[in-house]
Amino acid sequence: MTARSPFRIVFGLAAAATLALTGCGGDDEDVPPPVEPDDQATSPEEPPTDQDTAEPTGEPSPPQEGSPTDEPPVTDDVAPEEVIESGSFQCSAPVVVAGDDLNVTLEGECENLTVAGHDNDIAVDSSVPTGLQIAGNENDITLGAAGPIRIEGNDNDVDHRGDAEVTDNGSDNDVEANISDGDFNEDFDDVADDIHDD
Numbered sequence: 714m715t716a717r718s719p720f721r722i723v724f725g726l727a728a729a730a731t732l733a734l735t736g737c738g739g740d741d742e743d744v745p746p747p748v749e750p751d752d753q754a755t756s757p758e759e760p761p762t763d764q765d766t767a768e769p770t771g772e773p774s775p776p777q778e779g780s781p782t783d784e785p786p787v788t789d790d791v792a793p794e795e796v797i798e799s800g801s802f803q804c805s806a807p808v809v810v811a812g813d814d815l816n817v818t819l820e821g822e823c824e825n826l827t828v829a830g831h832d833n834d835i836a837v838d839s840s841v842p843t844g845l846q847i848a849g850n851e852n853d854i855t856l857g858a859a860g861p862i863r864i865e866g867n868d869n870d871v872d873h874r875g876d877a878e879v880t881d882n883g884s885d886n887d888v889e890a891n892i893s894d895g896d897f898n899e900d901f902d903d904v905a906d907d908i909h910d911d
Contacts, residue, residue: 847886851866
């Protein structure tokens with residue numbers, strides 16, 4: 714079965730109806746009655762009328778056959794992973810550190826980190842550049858590969874390898890770029906040791 718253009722189907726139906734009404738099709742018995750359009754037929758551009766087209770409820774739906782299995786984009790106010798206790802975590806989705814006085818290490822593909830808490834020691838060893846947003850105060854953060862950094866809080870210290878675009882809307886924040894591998898490893902190990910000591 715081949716897919717037909719909606720226009721081709723409409724014109725075909727109109728031609729069949731014209732032939733049936735004018736009697737130009739030969740014997741009346743040989744002319745099939747006009748075909749009524751199916752209520753469920755749709756064009757490739759329109760979803761079927763019986764499918765729910767409402768906005769998503771925040772829960773990702775299971776992938777449909779033939780659809781990509783990538784996670785949907787995450788908005789600023791929704792985070793799939795929230796860290797509220799000290800520990801070492803693997804990340805593959807955006808992370809929000811929402812607790813206070815935590816020691817946290819993150820490894821994996823940490824594309825986005827939001828720090829909403831206060832007085833946290835955080836070290837991130839990500840295989841991809843990590844975008845960082847800081848809303849809290851007095852956090853000490855060490856990043857391997859840094860993406861854009863936006864700071865809204867105060868008295869935060871951020872060290873990272875490489876160079877990154879920094880937007881600092883807070884006060885008394887210290888951002889140090891291009892730290893050495895040795896300094897990064899030492900900071901990461903210090904946070905990891907603090908986790909084991911807790």
